[in-house]
Amino acid sequence: xxxxxxxxxRRHLMDPDAPRKVADPKDxxxxxxxxxxxxxxxxxxTLIHLTVGLVLAADAISxxxxxxxxxxxxxxxxxxxxGIGAVRAINQKPLLTWWMLTGLVPVAAGLWWVVAR
Numbered sequence: 001x002x003x004x005x006x007x008x009x010r011r012h013l014m015d016p017d018a019p020r021k022v023a024d025p026k027d028x029x030x031x032x033x034x035x036x037x038x039x040x041x042x043x044x045x046t047l048i049h050l051t052v053g054l055v056l057a058a059d060a061i062s063x064x065x066x067x068x069x070x071x072x073x074x075x076x077x078x079x080x081x082x083g084i085g086a087v088r089a090i091n092q093k094p095l096l097t098w099w100m101l102t103g104l105v106p107v108a109a110g111l112w113w114v115v116a117r
Contacts, residue, residue, distance in 0.1 A: 036090055036091055037091075039090060040087045040090055040091060043083050043086055043087055043090075044083060044084075044087060046083075047079055047080050047082075047083035048080070050076065050079055050080075051076035051077065051079060051080045051106045052076075052106075053076075054072045054073065054075055054076030054079070054110075055072070055073055055076055055106065055109070055110040055113060055114065057072055058070075058072035058073050058076075058110060058114045059113060059114050066115070069114050069115065070111070070115075072110075073106070073107060073110035073111060073114065074107065076106050076110065077103045077104070077106045077107045077110070078103075080102070080103050080106055081100055081103035084099050084100055084102065084103065085100070
């Protein structure tokens with residue numbers, strides 16, 4: 001008679017003899033902090049690209065539509081400020097901060113690029 005050895009349990013399946021350990025609250029807090037930082041970077045990166053794209057779109061409009069150019073630049077700056085507010089809210093910080101003033105940078109750069117250049 002031949003004896004068959006029991007088939008080894010695959011590692012990706014649940015093992016009732018070895019339950020998963022309970023997550024440590026400190027580890028969960030660290031994970032949430034990293035998640036908040038990652039989403040913050042994604043929001044800021046996306047909104048920088050959106051703002052630059054709107055400034056370049058304003059540059060593509062003919063000069064006889066100066067009002068449309070200015071509106072696109074201001075729209076880009078508004079999206080940027082809202083993004084900063086969203087990042088502050090995600091990180092549970094006060095919304096009103098001097099970081100909101102960085103929304104003036106796209107306005108100044110956009111007006112220089114489109115109007116004054």
